[in-house]
Amino acid sequence: MVDSQTTIALTEAVAVAQRGQSLFQLTVKVAPDPAWANPGVLAKLRAWEPAPKAYPLLDRPFTPHLYRPDLGELSFLIRPVGPGTRALASLRPGAQVRLTGPLGRGLADLDPNFVSRPLYLVAGGVGLAPMANLLAAQKAPARLFYGERRGQDLMDRDYLASFAPDFAAAAQDGQGYGEKGLATDLLVRALAQEKRAIFACGPPGLLAALAPLARKLGLRYFAAVEAFMACGLGVCLSCAKALTGGARIRLCQDGPVVDGLSLDWSAP
Numbered sequence: 485m486v487d488s489q490t491t492i493a494l495t496e497a498v499a500v501a502q503r504g505q506s507l508f509q510l511t512v513k514v515a516p517d518p519a520w521a522n523p524g525v526l527a528k529l530r531a532w533e534p535a536p537k538a539y540p541l542l543d544r545p546f547t548p549h550l551y552r553p554d555l556g557e558l559s560f561l562i563r564p565v566g567p568g569t570r571a572l573a574s575l576r577p578g579a580q581v582r583l584t585g586p587l588g589r590g591l592a593d594l595d596p597n598f599v600s601r602p603l604y605l606v607a608g609g610v611g612l613a614p615m616a617n618l619l620a621a622q623k624a625p626a627r628l629f630y631g632e633r634r635g636q637d638l639m640d641r642d643y644l645a646s647f648a649p650d651f652a653a654a655a656q657d658g659q660g661y662g663e664k665g666l667a668t669d670l671l672v673r674a675l676a677q678e679k680r681a682i683f684a685c686g687p688p689g690l691l692a693a694l695a696p697l698a699r700k701l702g703l704r705y706f707a708a709v710e711a712f713m714a715c716g717l718g719v720c721l722s723c724a725k726a727l728t729g730g731a732r733i734r735l736c737q738d739g740p741v742v743d744g745l746s747l748d749w750s751a752p
């Protein structure tokens with residue numbers, strides 16, 4: 485693992501910026517740790533004000549969006565879908581947040597030379613989160629394919645272009661600036677022109693669909709897997725997933741970035 489120390493600390497919200505109709509970028513103060521730049525590592529967040537008891541009991545897992553060591557700031561993409569995420573998306577500057585991390589393994593742990601590898605990036609919904617950190621470090625070409633179910637949920641186009649100059653977007657309902665379809669449709673078209681390794685983050689259905697494609701073409705496939713995580717510390721097994729050989733891993737410790745060809749995507 486990239487050298488780091490997991491800490492649990494109360495920190496401070498710096499800003500919440502709206503990045504789309506249903507997307508917010510929450511920035512918090514953070515102590516320096518290069519592991520925050522490792523695409524796909526995890527943090528757990530919980531709004532701590534006005535009173536911790538006002539919010540849901542469990543801290544929520546998020547993948548950092550952008551680490552700014554020069555400013556001592558770390559940001560996250562939040563889609564407010566429940567009480568915990570709504571509380572985070574509505575924080576005021578200066579409000580306290582509980583931050584736990586870094587947790588788990590990111591892309592740099594699986595592929596230390598990823599910055600020199602031409603990549604196709606595939607993101608579904610808030611699976612866009614780690615792509616800003618990745619693209620900030622990337623030296624080889626990287627093209628991003630981004631999909632949402634509804635065009636109205638697409639990230640603000642100018643903001644997306646600010647960290648991903650080479651991107652294509654799709655929405656299943658054909659609304660918004662993307663073309664009608666799936667992010668995987670865009671990827672399949674690109675693969676017909678040029679083969680590259682794949683790094684994907686998004687819902688399990690999207691990640692599972694990429695495995696047979698990568699296997700058939702003999703491509704490396706790194707998947708940042710979203711999962712329910714209760715403890716985040718390797719204890720509760722709520723994040724356990726099966727490998728193709730039958731063994732089980734804990735995504736909060738052994739992932740969330742895994743070799744996408746090693747997981748048994750059909751197992752619960």
Ligand code: FES
Nearest residue numbers: 716719720721736
């Ligand atoms: S979240 Fe508890 S073991 Fe992974």
